[in-house]
Amino acid sequence: MTTCTVEYYGPSGNKQNIEALCVVPLNNINEKAYLLLWFWLHLVSLFAASHLFVLLLLVTFSFFRAFVLKYACPDASPEVHLENDRGLDH
Numbered sequence: 454m455t456t457c458t459v460e461y462y463g464p465s466g467n468k469q470n471i472e473a474l475c476v477v478p479l480n481n482i483n484e485k486a487y488l489l490l491w492f493w494l495h496l497v498s499l500f501a502a503s504h505l506f507v508l509l510l511l512v513t514f515s516f517f518r519a520f521v522l523k524y525a526c527p528d529a530s531p532e533v534h535l536e537n538d539r540g541l542d543h
Contacts, residue, residue, distance in 0.1 A: 455480070 457475040460468050510517045 455475055455477055456472055458470050459473045460470055463469040511521060
């Protein structure tokens with residue numbers, strides 16, 4: 454959007470100038486592109502924050518680590534998960 458001068462003929466037949474808001478097509482396209490980028494930035498930020506939260510849970514709680522190991526390697530025995538968990542405490 455930008456301001457532009459519009460000439461028109463008034464009721465008396467004389468030219469009159471008014472200041473109006475004009476839509477520039479290129480600005481319209483840029484507006485849509487930046488809106489898309491804005492949503493994309495927020496979506497990526499949300500995923501990054503949730504990933505950081507999960508990493509903090511993994512570092513903080515040993516039972517969460519054991520649960521994730523059990524979920525990631527369901528065929529491994531429970532002793533392997535406990536050994537891996539105890540190995541991090543030393």
